[in-house]
Amino acid sequence: MQRSFWQRLSIINTYLWAFRLSVLLVVVWGSLGTFQAGCRSALTICDFKSKYAPNVWLDLLVFGLSQGSVYALIALGYTMVYGILRMINFAHGDVFMAGAYTAFYLAAAFGRSGFLNRSPLISLAAVLALAMITATAIALILERVAYRPLRRAPRLVPLISAIGASFFLEYAFRGFFGSGFQAYPEWQIFTGEWVIAGIGILRTQAVVIVASVLLMAALYTFVMRTKTGTAMRAVSEDLEVASLMGIDVDRVIVITFGIGGAAAGAAGVLYALVFKQVHFFMGFFPGIKAFTAAVLGGIGNIPGAMIGGLFLGIFESVGPILFLEGLRVPGIYPTGIPAPYQLKDVIAFTMLVMVLIFRPSGILGERLATKKA
Amino acid sequence: MALLDLESVHVYYGNIHALKGISLTVEEGEIVALLGANGAGKTTTLRTISGLLRPREGRVRLRGEPIDTLPPHVIVYKGIGHAPEGRRIFARLTVEENLKMGAYARSDAQGIRDDMDRVFVLFPRLKERIAQVAGTLSGGEQQMLAIGRALMARPRLLLLDEPSMGLAPVLVEQIFETVKSINQQGTTILLVEQNAYMALTIAHRGYVLQTGEIALSGRAEELQANEEVRRAYLGG
Ligand SMILES: Nc1ncnc2c1ncn2[C@@H]1O[C@H](COP(=O)(O)OP(=O)(O)OP(=O)(O)O)[C@@H](O)[C@H]1O
Ligand SMILES: [Mg+2]
Numbered sequence: 363m364q365r366s367f368w369q370r371l372s373i374i375n376t377y378l379w380a381f382r383l384s385v386l387l388v389v390v391w392g393s394l395g396t397f398q399a400g401c402r403s404a405l406t407i408c409d410f411k412s413k414y415a416p417n418v419w420l421d422l423l424v425f426g427l428s429q430g431s432v433y434a435l436i437a438l439g440y441t442m443v444y445g446i447l448r449m450i451n452f453a454h455g456d457v458f459m460a461g462a463y464t465a466f467y468l469a470a471a472f473g474r475s476g477f478l479n480r481s482p483l484i485s486l487a488a489v490l491a492l493a494m495i496t497a498t499a500i501a502l503i504l505e506r507v508a509y510r511p512l513r514r515a516p517r518l519v520p521l522i523s524a525i526g527a528s529f530f531l532e533y534a535f536r537g538f539f540g541s542g543f544q545a546y547p548e549w550q551i552f553t554g555e556w557v558i559a560g561i562g563i564l565r566t567q568a569v570v571i572v573a574s575v576l577l578m579a580a581l582y583t584f585v586m587r588t589k590t591g592t593a594m595r596a597v598s599e600d601l602e603v604a605s606l607m608g609i610d611v612d613r614v615i616v617i618t619f620g621i622g623g624a625a626a627g628a629a630g631v632l633y634a635l636v637f638k639q640v641h642f643f644m645g646f647f648p649g650i651k652a653f654t655a656a657v658l659g660g661i662g663n664i665p666g667a668m669i670g671g672l673f674l675g676i677f678e679s680v681g682p683i684l685f686l687e688g689l690r691v692p693g694i695y696p697t698g699i700p701a702p703y704q705l706k707d708v709i710a711f712t713m714l715v716m717v718l719i720f721r722p723s724g725i726l727g728e729r730l731a732t733k734k735a
Numbered sequence: 736m737a738l739l740d741l742e743s744v745h746v747y748y749g750n751i752h753a754l755k756g757i758s759l760t761v762e763e764g765e766i767v768a769l770l771g772a773n774g775a776g777k778t779t780t781l782r783t784i785s786g787l788l789r790p791r792e793g794r795v796r797l798r799g800e801p802i803d804t805l806p807p808h809v810i811v812y813k814g815i816g817h818a819p820e821g822r823r824i825f826a827r828l829t830v831e832e833n834l835k836m837g838a839y840a841r842s843d844a845q846g847i848r849d850d851m852d853r854v855f856v857l858f859p860r861l862k863e864r865i866a867q868v869a870g871t872l873s874g875g876e877q878q879m880l881a882i883g884r885a886l887m888a889r890p891r892l893l894l895l896d897e898p899s900m901g902l903a904p905v906l907v908e909q910i911f912e913t914v915k916s917i918n919q920q921g922t923t924i925l926l927v928e929q930n931a932y933m934a935l936t937i938a939h940r941g942y943v944l945q946t947g948e949i950a951l952s953g954r955a956e957e958l959q960a961n962e963e964v965r966r967a968y969l970g971g
Contacts, residue, residue: 589835596825596836603823606785608811608840608888 378719385716392685420561422679428567428636430675431574435629436652437659437667438581439501439622445598445662446618448517452524453504455649456531457623459642461497462630463535465489466544466640473547482549490573490631497627498620500531505619510612536642543641546634570632577628578668581621585664594618598662647707651678654714660724669725674710681709736799738763738923739784739815739892744793744803746776746783753779755947756793761892766914766924768934768955771944772967777927778820780944781894784925785817786810797892811840816890820897820927822881826870830861833869833880837887847887854883857913875906882910886917893917896927911937935959 436458443451472478472485508527512520552569555562585591597604597614605611633648634640651674659670682703717724737760746754754776761767769777782788784795786807795803802810816837825833834854838847855862858879864872869880882898898914899907907930915937918924928934935941935955943951943964951964958964 589839592828592832592836593839595828595832599825599827600823602787602807603819603825604836605787605807606811606817606819607836607884608808609836610806610808 382716382720385712389685417561419680421564422683423676424563424567424571426676426679427672428570428574428632428675429679430655430672431571431578432629432633432636432648432671433652433655433675434668434671435574435577435625435632436648437656437671438578438625438664440653440656441659441661441664441667442594442598442618442622444656445664446594446601446615447509447513447520449509449520450524450653451504451509451619451622452521452649452653453508453527453531454501454622454626455645455647455652456528456535457497457501457504457645458626458630458633458648458652459640459645460500460531460535460630461493461623461627462634462644463539463544463640463642464496465493465627465631466546466634468492469547470544478547479550482551486549486569486631490628493627493631494624495627497630498623501619501623501626502616505616510615532642532645539642541642543639546638546640548638549635552635566635570636573628573632577625581625582664582668584621590614590617651710654710657714658717658724660726663724663726666724666726673725674713677713678706678710682706685709737761737796738798739925740796741780741784742794742796744780744783744790744795746779746788746790753947754783754790757944757947757949758793759942759949759952761923761925763923764918764921765940766918766926766938768931768938768941768958769925769927769944770931770934770941770958770964771950774946775944776947777944778896779947781817781819781896781925781927784810784894785815808840811888811890814891815894816885816888816892817894818881818885818896818898821900822874822877824869824872824877824880824884826868828869829866830869830872830880831865833884834861834887837884838889840888846889850887850889854886857886857916858883875902878902878906878910882913886922890922892923892925894925894927897929898926899928899930899933907933931964932959 436454439454439457440451443449443454469478469485469489472489478485504527508523509520512523552565554565556565556568557563585594593604593607593609594614594617596607597609597611601611604614629648630640630645633644652671655670655674656667657670658674659666659668682705739761741757741759743756743758744754745752745756757776757780759767759769759780769780771777779788783790783803786802786805786809790803793803794801797810797813797815800813802813802815805813825836828836831851834851835847838850841847860876861879861883864876869877872880878898878901882895885893885895895914899910902910911933914924914926918937926934926938935958938955940953941955941958942949943958951958951961953961
């Protein structure tokens with residue numbers, strides 16, 4: 363029986379549509395406002411120029427890309443573990459922190475001895491390697507101690523265990539290394555800009571982007587082309603049948619945690635390269651952002667995590683200025699929202715909420731219903 | 736010594752007593768049919784043999800060696816292949832990757848290639864779709880892939896759980912032909928089937944399960960001639 367459009371429009375649907383429309387309105391109104399900010403008044407016809415020069419937008423884009431590639435690296439760990447165990451490893455952000463924090467001591471020692479700038483590439487490789495090894499080790503210990511014993515427990519139980527493990531790691535690092543910020547030493551060759559085709563790009567950001575792309579390409583090739591990678595995908599589809607193929611499921615789970623940990627460790631160093639400091643709590647926000655990125659791309663989906671990470675990074679960096687700076691709210695903010703950059707997290711989490719409501723399967727994911735959970 | 740023997744195996748799902756002391760044997764080179772109504776415990780029996788379920792009492796032995804405490808992937812290495820009920824191919828993997836996963840436990844690259852060719856001789860359709868994602872195959876093609884995948888392990892003993900389920904009659908015939916030829920090439924088969932008539936046509940011996948117990952057993956011709964079996968499973 364065909365009901366009319368108005369009959370089908372329930373109250374909840376109305377609210378959802380109103381929510382969609384208002385977000386759209388804010389985005390359009392804000393963006394228009396931003397591009398007219400250079401004009402004397404909103405009524406002047408002007409040629410849609412923002413008060414920012416094109417290269418400012420480009421800087422924001424590059425910053426977003428570098429930030430996003432760090433999110434993407436972390437998101438891979440969330441998504442791969444979810445794909446296999448249908449579990450959110452909430453301690454993953456702290457694995458990232460542990461990698462960056464441990465490698466900080468090596469970087470600082472290199473800095474004191476002068477090795478850091480004498481052989482910048484070797485020292486960066488060593489710092490990355492240490493971070494990846496530490497993070498992998500911690501991820502494996504977590505799996506063994508906090509998750510494996512609970513594999514047959516109801517799904518809420520490992521989640522609680524993950525949150526506990528997250529606090530454990532944070533406060534263990536705080537206990538051992540103090541609660542202050544530690545300044546990461548700087549590599550001299552990575553300060554300043556490289557000019558590529560007339561466009562200046564901050565060197566740290568270029569390094570972050572290139573390193574992440576290489577790591578992601580390596581990981582993707584591993585998952586798609588090798589026997590073990592194929593086994594990982596098989597286990598994530600049907601754990602029981604995978605075991606009937608002779609695949610040692612426990613071993614695959616260990617490898618998955620290991621790879622996710624290594625990617626998070628590398629991401630930790632890259633993050634510290636940009637923000638130049640480490641802190642015991644530094645994993646929390648990037649962890650949640652990366653989780654958002656994984657959901658955005660379709661949780662369980664590896665290319666989705668990469669795309670979701672980049673997308674979120676760019677949105678977060680370009681969004682505040684584009685959508686909010688020119689958002690004139692009559693009577694309250696007649697010239698647009700002040701300090702819009704403070705609101706970048708609002709943008710990120712609005713995106714998370716919107717994805718969860720309107721497309722829970724994410725950009726690349728299949729519908730959750732078709733997945734046997 | 737029998738290739739496989741089960742000795743008074745009891746299996747429970749929580750409080751449900753699903754297998755109540757099953758004993759059966761499968762000799763090298765045989766096709767043995769395992770028949771029974773819905774819910775009789777056929778799938779449970781196969782899952783117990785391949786280690787997905789643990790018997791609470793009783794033993795499962797492969798050539799005399801107890802295997803009922805081993806994890807499933809180790810049992811595969813011992814030579815048991817299992818094409819589970821309902822196909823359960825890896826839908827997001829390609830046909831080729833599915834077959835390669837079937838051969839996961841092996842490391843002889845040449846042998847794997849030969850066996851893949853053997854599967855393609857049995858099922859030419861799969862060869863045409865080698866690079867296709869398995870989830871997009873038709874139901875019949877997926878069933879072929881599920882059997883092909885189990886063959887890729889080159890098992891000594893192949894457990895087939897309703898290979899003809901949901902297939903068109905022509906395909907059913909083809910599947911049974913295939914099962915017979917796999918057997919003639921040296922693979923021992925334990926076959927679970929709803930289609931009791933066809934199963935008994937190709938099998939050497941059979942067992943009839945009834946609510947977790949073996950009600951009847953014997954040579955295939957005897958079972959086909961048996962009044963009770965005819966009434967209950969052969970529609971006559
Ligand atoms: N996971 C489970 N939990 C509880 N009971 C189960 C479970 N799986 C099977 N059973 C019960 O065990 C009994 C045997 O089931 P089984 O699947 O082995 O039957 P079957 O002979 O394969 O039937 P069919 O021909 O329908 O496939 C049934 O009564 C079934 O309800
Ligand atoms: Mg069954």
